[in-house]
Amino acid sequence: MPQPTSPDLRPPAESVALPWDAVCAFLATRGLRLDADPPPRQFAGGLANLNYLIHLDGKPYVLRRPPMGELPAGSHDMAREHRILSRLPDALPFVPRSVLLCDDPAIIGQRFQILEYRAGLVIREHVPPALAHRPEIGARLSQVLLETMAAIHAVDTAAIGLDDLGRPDGFLARAVTGWRKRGWAAKQDGTDDTLHQEVGAWLEQRLVPDGKPGLLHNDFKLNNMILDPGDFSPVAVVDWDQGTRGDPLFDFATLLSYWIHADDPWAMHDMAQMPADEACLYPREQAVADYARLTGRDVSNFMFYRVLAMYKLAVIFLQLGLRWRTGATTDPRYEPLSAIGTGILEFTHEIAQGRAF
Numbered sequence: 040m041p042q043p044t045s046p047d048l049r050p051p052a053e054s055v056a057l058p059w060d061a062v063c064a065f066l067a068t069r070g071l072r073l074d075a076d077p078p079p080r081q082f083a084g085g086l087a088n089l090n091y092l093i094h095l096d097g098k099p100y101v102l103r104r105p106p107m108g109e110l111p112a113g114s115h116d117m118a119r120e121h122r123i124l125s126r127l128p129d130a131l132p133f134v135p136r137s138v139l140l141c142d143d144p145a146i147i148g149q150r151f152q153i154l155e156y157r158a159g160l161v162i163r164e165h166v167p168p169a170l171a172h173r174p175e176i177g178a179r180l181s182q183v184l185l186e187t188m189a190a191i192h193a194v195d196t197a198a199i200g201l202d203d204l205g206r207p208d209g210f211l212a213r214a215v216t217g218w219r220k221r222g223w224a225a226k227q228d229g230t231d232d233t234l235h236q237e238v239g240a241w242l243e244q245r246l247v248p249d250g251k252p253g254l255l256h257n258d259f260k261l262n263n264m265i266l267d268p269g270d271f272s273p274v275a276v277v278d279w280d281q282g283t284r285g286d287p288l289f290d291f292a293t294l295l296s297y298w299i300h301a302d303d304p305w306a307m308h309d310m311a312q313m314p315a316d317e318a319c320l321y322p323r324e325q326a327v328a329d330y331a332r333l334t335g336r337d338v339s340n341f342m343f344y345r346v347l348a349m350y351k352l353a354v355i356f357l358q359l360g361l362r363w364r365t366g367a368t369t370d371p372r373y374e375p376l377s378a379i380g381t382g383i384l385e386f387t388h389e390i391a392q393g394r395a396f
Contacts, residue, residue: 125137184320231384261315304382
């Protein structure tokens with residue numbers, strides 16, 4: 040088994056600089072000292088929120104802020120994430136606590152928060168070579184993913200003061216309407232109009248009633264987990280800025296949208312979100328059956344959730360690609376994302392037509 044490694048950090052020259060003097064002054068008003076040695080360092084990975092390893096009074100923490108530039112309405116909500124992460128650790132020990140929210144955007148240009156730091160194994164675009172293509176490891180990782188998601192969906196939100204989080208009534212109808220609107224706003228001109236129209240119409244015609252609400256992560260996948268390198272148990276589940284309450288099957292379908300098979304189209308592999316084929320994770324159909332067994336939830340209408348989550352994924356990549364197309368970012372990682380989004384949309388259409396799962 041792999042042993043614990045040092046944090047995966049960007050070289051200083053490739054990091055997004057923050058006004059650390061302003062951060063230091065703000066933290067001092069809260070009785071905290073930002074250490075200069077070791078200096079703050081940005082974590083590697085991710086295309087959205089920016090995360091930095093900092094030390095306060097000699098102890099490691101994470102400073103987390105939204106990405107630079109104009110943000111879509113309601114996205115990257117640090118205040119919502121802080122509220123969740125200041126309470127959810129009381130129910131789930133693998134959730135790191137948010138210890139401080141800076142609600143003043145003037146300090147660094149956006150709200151930010153300070154979270155507990157958890158060390159462990161993070162599996163990103165590729166599986167460590169010692170773990171790749173080993174079915175017994177894949178079975179364990181599949182089990183951990185599904186059991187952790189089931190635990191999140193089983194949380195009694197009333198017991199931790201989160202029962203007013205989100206708007207569960209009408210959740211699925213709003214999701215269809217909202218993602219259709221975002222899709223039209225982010226689409227590549229003239230290249231995928233028919234796909235947006237047909238997938239959107241399919242979803243509207245097959246809308247299902249909302250299931251019993253539960254706590255949703257809304258972007259749960261392997262690289263949003265920090266694992267114990269010995270037994271792969273969850274040390275932390277991170278990135279809760281989209282957390283809400285709603286139909287848990289949508290949350291599970293979001294996980295499954297990253298759960299690629301070796302014979303999936305190129306875009307599913309090039310999105311590089313979760314190396315399910317390298318890791319030998321369960322087939323998607325088995326994952327659905329196991330989630331149903333773990334939670335007791337009815338998955339007879341799961342195809343609706345599957346198509347909705349895949350459409351959401353396509354739109355997210357088109358939104359990220361739009362940042363490149365409009366010049367909002369010059370980060371070369373964004374250049375291929377519009378084509379990937381369109382490729383995912385094409386695969387979503389195939390799923391809706393019953394030619395794939």
